[in-house]
Amino acid sequence: MNTRNLITNLILIVVLAANLIGQDxxxxxxQKTLKEAYAGKFLIGTASDLNxxxxxxxxxxKEQYDVLTPENCMKPQPLxxxxxxxxxxxxxxxxxxxxxxxxxxxxxxxxxxxxxxPWFFQAENPIxxxxxxxxxxxxxxxxxxxxxxxxxxxxxxxxTGEMASREVALERLEKHIKTVVGRYKGQIIxxxxxxxxxxxxxxCTTENLRDWSWYSVVGPxxxxxxxxxxxxxxxxxxxxxxxxxxEQGAVENKGKHASSMVLLKRxxxxxxxxTGVGIQGHWHLDxxxxxxxKAIENYASLGLRVAITELDVTATGDNxxxxxxxxxxxxxxxxxxxxxxxxxxxxxxxxMRHADVIDRVTFWGVSDSRSWRWGQDALIFDxxxxxxxxxxAIIDVSSK
Ligand code: GLA
Numbered sequence: 001m002n003t004r005n006l007i008t009n010l011i012l013i014v015v016l017a018a019n020l021i022g023q024d025x026x027x028x029x030x031q032k033t034l035k036e037a038y039a040g041k042f043l044i045g046t047a048s049d050l051n052x053x054x055x056x057x058x059x060x061x062k063e064q065y066d067v068l069t070p071e072n073c074m075k076p077q078p079l080x081x082x083x084x085x086x087x088x089x090x091x092x093x094x095x096x097x098x099x100x101x102x103x104x105x106x107x108x109x110x111x112x113x114x115x116x117x118p119w120f121f122q123a124e125n126p127i128x129x130x131x132x133x134x135x136x137x138x139x140x141x142x143x144x145x146x147x148x149x150x151x152x153x154x155x156x157x158x159x160t161g162e163m164a165s166r167e168v169a170l171e172r173l174e175k176h177i178k179t180v181v182g183r184y185k186g187q188i189i190x191x192x193x194x195x196x197x198x199x200x201x202x203x204c205t206t207e208n209l210r211d212w213s214w215y216s217v218v219g220p221x222x223x224x225x226x227x228x229x230x231x232x233x234x235x236x237x238x239x240x241x242x243x244x245x246x247e248q249g250a251v252e253n254k255g256k257h258a259s260s261m262v263l264l265k266r267x268x269x270x271x272x273x274x275t276g277v278g279i280q281g282h283w284h285l286d287x288x289x290x291x292x293x294k295a296i297e298n299y300a301s302l303g304l305r306v307a308i309t310e311l312d313v314t315a316t317g318d319n320x321x322x323x324x325x326x327x328x329x330x331x332x333x334x335x336x337x338x339x340x341x342x343x344x345x346x347x348x349x350x351x352m353r354h355a356d357v358i359d360r361v362t363f364w365g366v367s368d369s370r371s372w373r374w375g376q377d378a379l380i381f382d383x384x385x386x387x388x389x390x391x392x393a394i395i396d397v398s399s400k
Contacts, residue, residue, distance in 0.1 A: 045362030133254030190238030242278035244321020312378035
């Protein structure tokens, strides 16, 4: 081999080696788990009750995530279906599994208008104190010509007999919150205290609270009191207000965002021990990302921490915190998954820019087959737990 060839070969070897090292670096980066990638920035979470998860899914939860939100079992209805009966079984098992596997727990949710048993609001709960059975479902008359009920009317119909007084309802909520938060004191890092209090359309200049459930039986001060009771029961727990679409209108200070600012300012003024605000993050391919960023900035300007609490970005159709959205095409074109990866990437770039105020980013489900948006492929692992393009995009953002 002459000197020229030797030099050419040497250069080739150096270039090849550099490529291999580069390749290795990329592979290593994409092999990082979510929680490794975002360590020191914010916690990464997922949501599940854990029941029925396969070994592979359980492994995925402990490998990828710092924190778990119980999807249903700590909501008022499943946890406290009747005044004299708490159903702690599933929640206790979840807490035990998380402790054994070094996964933190986020409590969801102490008070809500949905998934809350009617007994909280009934003047009388005529049931034998000894019984632990659930109230019987009442027969419904499915008359197609019946006028459509408003949510408030529908809810009123679920209540048997007279409505409880404000005092009685408050006493029940206080007991519920103190019992539940007290039971898991020191074991749960924080709670969504109130969920989804703001109605979907309003004048943007008021809190625009829903006109039924806790808000009609007690009134707006129910939120402040709930925060105080939760704080008394576990002074170290972080306490959040959680809602969907509350980023909408942030850039122009309109819509649900404007209402959320009015509500949060009032809670702070009234001395509610509130740590932060949970933006649920049920988003889609055309979500307005400027609103997301501005909402985070606005909440931080109130001195609040922020979490993204129920993140999913549908690969087809709409998304929102409410049920019944347009679901989109059943067959999802490949390019939608690329678009989905871009949206997730842009979102995590925003989260990284505001990592100093963000505590936690939680995905609402373990995989596309464990999602309330089933069929819209909104998560970052497919039904077989394979990482989707969005997974890699999110990992890549962490190393920038
Ligand atoms: C809301 C609630 C969640 C869950 C979803 C649907 O976002 O906060 O607990 O019920 O709706 O899964």
